Amino acid sequence: MAQASGDKKYKRILLKLSGEALTGSEKFGIDPKILDRLALEIGQLVGIGVQVGLVVGGGNLFRGAALQSAGLDRVTGDHMGMLATVMNALALRDALERSNIATQVMSSIPMSGVVDHYDRRKAIRALSNGDVVIFSAGTGNPFFTTDSSACLRGIEVDAELVLKATKVDGVYSADPMKVADAVKYDRLSYDEVLDKKLEVMDLTAICLCRDHRMPVRVFMMEKQGALLNIVRGGQEGTLIE
Ligand SMILES: Nc1ncnc2c1ncn2[C@@H]1O[C@H](COP(=O)(O)OP(=O)(O)OP(=O)(O)O)[C@@H](O)[C@H]1O
Ligand SMILES: O=c1ccn([C@@H]2O[C@H](COP(=O)(O)O)[C@@H](O)[C@H]2O)c(=O)[nH]1
Numbered sequence: 001m002a003q004a005s006g007d008k009k010y011k012r013i014l015l016k017l018s019g020e021a022l023t024g025s026e027k028f029g030i031d032p033k034i035l036d037r038l039a040l041e042i043g044q045l046v047g048i049g050v051q052v053g054l055v056v057g058g059g060n061l062f063r064g065a066a067l068q069s070a071g072l073d074r075v076t077g078d079h080m081g082m083l084a085t086v087m088n089a090l091a092l093r094d095a096l097e098r099s100n101i102a103t104q105v106m107s108s109i110p111m112s113g114v115v116d117h118y119d120r121r122k123a124i125r126a127l128s129n130g131d132v133v134i135f136s137a138g139t140g141n142p143f144f145t146t147d148s149s150a151c152l153r154g155i156e157v158d159a160e161l162v163l164k165a166t167k168v169d170g171v172y173s174a175d176p177m178k179v180a181d182a183v184k185y186d187r188l189s190y191d192e193v194l195d196k197k198l199e200v201m202d203l204t205a206i207c208l209c210r211d212h213r214m215p216v217r218v219f220m221m222e223k224q225g226a227l228l229n230i231v232r233g234g235q236e237g238t239l240i241e
């Protein structure tokens with residue numbers, strides 16, 4: 001897709017998409033309508049010259065902790081969770097390419113013949129060329145989540161902002177899905193998130209961002225136009241910095 005310069009605050013971002021939100025109106029797995037809408041919105045960013053790295057979660061398919069509760073070995077469950085993120089990445093690449101957005105998938109777990117193995121220099125080259133790069137299979141290690149891999153890859157490829165697109169519209173004083181009168185924050189410091197143990201994002205990821213001064217914006221994936229508004233400098237959700 002041709003790149004045009006436009007009014008944008010960020011040149012390179014790392015967008016973390018909720019796996020669970022991919023289910024949309026389906027009972028399980030991936031709703032193709034969600035993929036198509038994401039392709040449209042990501043295409044708008046590419047269209048104004050924003051370089052986009054993506055990480056997609058696996059919560060619509062498998063999470064290691066949930067599998068452990070059902071009796072599986074935790075490390076096996078985490079491997080299944082990481083493989084789930086590769087499946088989501090393949091589905092997302094398909095939707096992006098159908099919209100003529102050049103996309104590469106890299107995996108932290110070698111998977112010859114399916115996707116390329118993660119290589120930081122190749123990823124930076126692809127991003128500089130305007131290709132979307134999807135970083136899949138998390139960090140490649142058990143006991144982490146894709147929040148951590150998103151922050152890790154974002155820092156590695158010199159993104160200016162990590163964007164967490166999720167089911168809620170920002171960070172609240174408590175989980176807004178469970179506590180009706182939870183209060184939303186517009187802005188938080190890393191230490192406030194850690195001290196208050198706000199669970200919208202895993203705390204390992206917050207520590208990593210704090211240590212490397214990587215700002216994180218949490219916003220609602222369902223809200224149309226939110227992504228474009230953010231890269232143009234608009235206020236959506238909660239900024240952690
Ligand atoms: N203080 C809080 N503020 C906002 N959301 C919170 C808070 N505490 C817990 N949450 C919950 O965290 C959830 C988002 O985190 P989580 O990483 O589990 O899901 P996700 O981003 O949708 O990723 P995936 O589905 O890929 O695992 C929100 O849906 C929300 O219900
Ligand atoms: O670095 C990582 C990243 C993820 N996992 C496992 O994958 C699932 C799915 O990721 P979510 O972030 O929960 O969507 C996660 O629950 C872990 O089981 C991992 O082991 N290492």
